[in-house]
Amino acid sequence: MTELLQHIVDGVSLGAIYALIALGYTMVYGVLQLINFAHGDVFMLGAMIGWYLSARWTSEALHPSWLGALGVSLFCMLVCGTTGFLIERFGYRPLRNSPRLNSLITAIGFSLLLEYGGQTVFGPNPRAFGAMPVDPGEHFTLFGVAISYLDLISIGVALLLMVALQLIIFRTRIGTAMRAVSWNPSVAALMGVNVDRVISFTFVLGSVLAAVAAVLYASSYRKVEPLMGLMPGLKAFVAAVLGGIGNVQGAMLGGLLLGLAEHLVSSYVSSSWKDGIAFAILILILLVKPSGLLGKGTAEKV
Amino acid sequence: MRRLSVSLVCLLAAIGCKKEQGSGMVGAGAKGPIVVGEVGSMTGTEATFGTSSDRGIQLAVSETNTAGGVKGRQIQVMALDDEGKPEEAATATTRLIASEHVTAILGEVASTRSLFMAPKCQAAKVPMVTPSSTNERVTQVGDYIFRACFIDPFQGYVMARFARDTLHVDKSAILKDVRNDYSVGLAKVFGENFKKMGGSIADEESYSSGDVDFKAQLTNIKNTNPDSLYIPGYYTDVGLIARQAREVGLTVPLLGGDGWDSEKLYEIGGDALLGSYFSNHYSVDDPSPRIQEFVVKFKKAYGGQVPDSLAAQAYDAAGMLIDAMKRASDLSGPAIRDALAATKQYRGVTGDITMDQNRNASKPAVVLKVGKGGKYEFAGKIQPEGAAAKAEPAVERGPKKTEGNTAPDAAPGTMPTPTTMPAMGADSAAQSAATTGQPQGVPSGEHPKR
Numbered sequence: 240m241t242e243l244l245q246h247i248v249d250g251v252s253l254g255a256i257y258a259l260i261a262l263g264y265t266m267v268y269g270v271l272q273l274i275n276f277a278h279g280d281v282f283m284l285g286a287m288i289g290w291y292l293s294a295r296w297t298s299e300a301l302h303p304s305w306l307g308a309l310g311v312s313l314f315c316m317l318v319c320g321t322t323g324f325l326i327e328r329f330g331y332r333p334l335r336n337s338p339r340l341n342s343l344i345t346a347i348g349f350s351l352l353l354e355y356g357g358q359t360v361f362g363p364n365p366r367a368f369g370a371m372p373v374d375p376g377e378h379f380t381l382f383g384v385a386i387s388y389l390d391l392i393s394i395g396v397a398l399l400l401m402v403a404l405q406l407i408i409f410r411t412r413i414g415t416a417m418r419a420v421s422w423n424p425s426v427a428a429l430m431g432v433n434v435d436r437v438i439s440f441t442f443v444l445g446s447v448l449a450a451v452a453a454v455l456y457a458s459s460y461r462k463v464e465p466l467m468g469l470m471p472g473l474k475a476f477v478a479a480v481l482g483g484i485g486n487v488q489g490a491m492l493g494g495l496l497l498g499l500a501e502h503l504v505s506s507y508v509s510s511s512w513k514d515g516i517a518f519a520i521l522i523l524i525l526l527v528k529p530s531g532l533l534g535k536g537t538a539e540k541v
Numbered sequence: 542m543r544r545l546s547v548s549l550v551c552l553l554a555a556i557g558c559k560k561e562q563g564s565g566m567v568g569a570g571a572k573g574p575i576v577v578g579e580v581g582s583m584t585g586t587e588a589t590f591g592t593s594s595d596r597g598i599q600l601a602v603s604e605t606n607t608a609g610g611v612k613g614r615q616i617q618v619m620a621l622d623d624e625g626k627p628e629e630a631a632t633a634t635t636r637l638i639a640s641e642h643v644t645a646i647l648g649e650v651a652s653t654r655s656l657f658m659a660p661k662c663q664a665a666k667v668p669m670v671t672p673s674s675t676n677e678r679v680t681q682v683g684d685y686i687f688r689a690c691f692i693d694p695f696q697g698y699v700m701a702r703f704a705r706d707t708l709h710v711d712k713s714a715i716l717k718d719v720r721n722d723y724s725v726g727l728a729k730v731f732g733e734n735f736k737k738m739g740g741s742i743a744d745e746e747s748y749s750s751g752d753v754d755f756k757a758q759l760t761n762i763k764n765t766n767p768d769s770l771y772i773p774g775y776y777t778d779v780g781l782i783a784r785q786a787r788e789v790g791l792t793v794p795l796l797g798g799d800g801w802d803s804e805k806l807y808e809i810g811g812d813a814l815l816g817s818y819f820s821n822h823y824s825v826d827d828p829s830p831r832i833q834e835f836v837v838k839f840k841k842a843y844g845g846q847v848p849d850s851l852a853a854q855a856y857d858a859a860g861m862l863i864d865a866m867k868r869a870s871d872l873s874g875p876a877i878r879d880a881l882a883a884t885k886q887y888r889g890v891t892g893d894i895t896m897d898q899n900r901n902a903s904k905p906a907v908v909l910k911v912g913k914g915g916k917y918e919f920a921g922k923i924q925p926e927g928a929a930a931k932a933e934p935a936v937e938r939g940p941k942k943t944e945g946n947t948a949p950d951a952a953p954g955t956m957p958t959p960t961t962m963p964a965m966g967a968d969s970a971a972q973s974a975a976t977t978g979q980p981q982g983v984p985s986g987e988h989p990k991r
């Protein structure tokens with residue numbers, strides 16, 4: 240029982256990070272029906288910049304403090320937000336009215352550009368990230384379950400950001416505009432919504448969340464390298480689809496489920512089959528409910 | 542667009558020229574440099590493998606060139622990057638053979654990638670020497686494929702020996718990378734030998750390279766209470782695994798293979814790795830004069846950088862190839878192949894190398910201990926008695942293979958393969974005596990302080 244609880248805690252903390260990344264995929268899909276494959280690499284950029292700021296440009300990593308960690312996070316958010324904005328402005332906007340496949344290919348192009356450009360600029364070696372004043376090993380024990388402070392921070396920050404995101408989407412003007420654009424961009428434009436600005440905002444918001452996820456992830460797993468966005472990006476994308484792409488709560492649920500599935504399969508079934516079985520479960524869910532767990536089964540507009 | 546096409550034309554012209562030069566060389570023979578191909582992961586997650594090897598090869602080649610080259614001709618290395626991808630390694634090999642007309646090919650480090658390259662070299666009858674692919678199957682591809690290192694069974698055997706005899710481990714667990722031939726191979730042989738030596742395997746778990754969360758597997762392993770955990774993976778993952786092992790409360794020594802060998806291992810794993818052991822091809826702390834001389838040369842050539850074992854092996858692989866080219870009757874593929882196959886007692890920095898009938902190098906292995914500050918301390922040297930896993934009798938009859946830090950044990954009767962036995966005998970004993978002396982742990986991989 241204790242063991243099961245332990246696996247659940249570990250799974251949830253991994254899932255919370257998947258969920259944060261998944262939000263970026265799902266929001267962009269919501270407004271543009273575009274799968275922004277570069278999102279996982281924006282996440283990587285956040286982690287790399289965090290490493291540079293904490294270990295290369297300053298000696299923050301040697302004497303980490305909460306204030307420093309906050310500073311690093313804010314700076315990463317700034318850089319990732321800007322990158323997200325620039326990718327949309329110069330990559331996707333000129334293609335907005337061309338077939339959707341063109342944007343998709345551009346997204347893959349940006350993804351590869353960031354990955355291999357990152358290898359050239361940052362160097363291909365993995366590096367140790369340490370911006371937070373707690374070590375991943377520090378934990379407290381509750382009912383025999385070891386809960387690390389970093390896991391707790393990851394889950395807490397993720398929850399906080401998800402609530403904030405809900406407030407932005409449902410309680411602010413820009414959130415209303417986002418929902419309007421996601422419903423129908425041309426009608427929203429006719430109603431006086433500045434579609435370009437809304438889309439830019441969506442990209443910035445998603446990228447900022449990816450930056451936070453990057454700092455949390457890099458603090459928990461300590462390793463940053465230019466290809467680190469690949470797997471988490473892919474898994475977050477799957478999480479977004481699982482939850483129902485375009486649906487914000489769905490992304491959160493999908494992320495958590497995926498993290499849990501990975502952990503439970505490797506602990507109770509077989510670690511060799513971890514990804515295989517976790518993804519097979521996802522396929523099954525999608526076969527039964529193609530629009531995802533929380534997705535609304537909307538008919539394709541003709 | 543016009544500019545693009547102009548530059549394309551230039552590019553094509555350049556390639557054309559190169560091709561011409563290459564084919565001309567093959568025909569004329571006597572003039573121009575001998576082109577040797579190299580394939581390595583210069584970028585990608587295992588980039589230090591490729592760059593270290595490249596440095597070793599370049600050093601060996603530049604020494605040869607300074608000394609007058611081979612058969613009066615200079616050697617030129619044509620190095621291609623495979624980004625750590627097997628398909629790229631295959632493509633690069635094809636390019637080296639088809640358009641650059643290389644005389645021989647050096648590479649790759651990873652067995653997975655060497656296995657993609659070997660069939661191409663075999664088909665074209667271009668000798669290939671891999672510096673550090675330890676998977677058995679690599680040289681089984683054909684008679685043009687050689688290696689300058691020992692094979693997986695030996696590393697698995699070495700660690701099983703060390704765990705049983707020196708660490709007195711009764712029950713070990715295994716955590717292997719299922720996406721990696723090397724890791725799966727080492728895990729298998731370690732398990733077989735460990736059981737044969739009277740130990741038991743408590744649990745065997747897997748991960749996929751690139752994973753970042755290993756807590757589920759480690760928790761399972763911890764619940765079986767092993768005395769040690771064998772993780773024959775690469776440094777990129779092992780550092781994280783070590784950290785998480787300590788996080789879930791698994792405190793036993795971690796054991797591994799040469800894939801651990803990188804300064805990055807400790808940078809990521811930190812003190813979680815203290816007291817862990819791994820088998821390796823050489824140690825910079827090994828007091829043998831040959832090794833110390835190499836370390837000095839390497840540091841001088843590369844701004845004080847300490848050569849890791851991949852650099853040393855690549856240096857030996859290149860040296861072995863050059864040696865064979867010198868002995869070969871001509872520079873055709875078959876002639877170099879025959880000369881390589883006849884390699885006996887080549888005095889490499891990583892030990893005396895003799896090719897066995899399966900084109901695998903037979904030579905000793907060292908065991909290193911991870912100490913404070915990421916220093917790799919020399920913990921022992923294990924000779925290739927009964928090297929291959931198949932040689933059961935040798936395993937049974939070797940009562941004290943782990944010499945640890947003490948006297949060398951190179952009794953001719955326990956040497957590797959019957960064919961190489963006479964040649965190995967005396968010289969090897971002297972060599973071992975020179976190399977196994979003190980276990981002193983001088984700082985090895987200088988830890989980059991960033």
